[in-house]
Amino acid sequence: MRVEIIHSLAKTYYLETNDSSFRGRMTNGGHPFPFDTVKYDAMEKESCIVGMVMAWSVITLESLVNHLLAERLNNKNLAVMAIEYPRQITDKLKIAKSARSELAKKLIILADSEEENSQFTSLADELSETRNLILHDKPFELIDYGEGEVDMMHFRSRGDVLDSSWRYDDLTDFYEKCDKVKSYAVSIFPVEVMGVEEISFSKLVSG
8 A cells, every 4th residue: 555655646746747848858868958947846756756666665575575474484483583584594594695685585485495596586686675775875975086077985885876866667667576576476375465466566557
């Protein structure tokens, strides 16, 4: 429900500029002038809301995996460990060595296998990295060497620099990735949990 509500806000701002020449020039690297302050403001708000949608989509996805883990693992203490501290389990079992995110590690625990399905663990890592870039904004240092020479040092060692210009159009590909990970998780343990089968991120764009 949270994702649906935030998505509707992103769509509202998107529709304010969708058919404008200004949006086309801004998204395709054209000349910004004549500048439209109203549409620029709407596009900036759209970008912020799209980032929120992406973050909440991954949070929702991981929540679904948590529910599947709780259903699959008979031992309550083990289920709690898998949900709260998946890295401790995978490190102890010496599995999921290439998986970076907790979401990817949870998928491997859910599959109860030492073999990683790299297609989906890589997707889980990518989605988690996007969420972390949005939620855990990190500082940077701007170094001015004079005569127009400027360098920027980011205080991060993981992931790319945050892309502050995400647009509504980017959600189509992003939602497809979320649906792939969700479908994989459900295929591992096909059980009806809180209507998980009915959840489709991609339908938010087409709906």
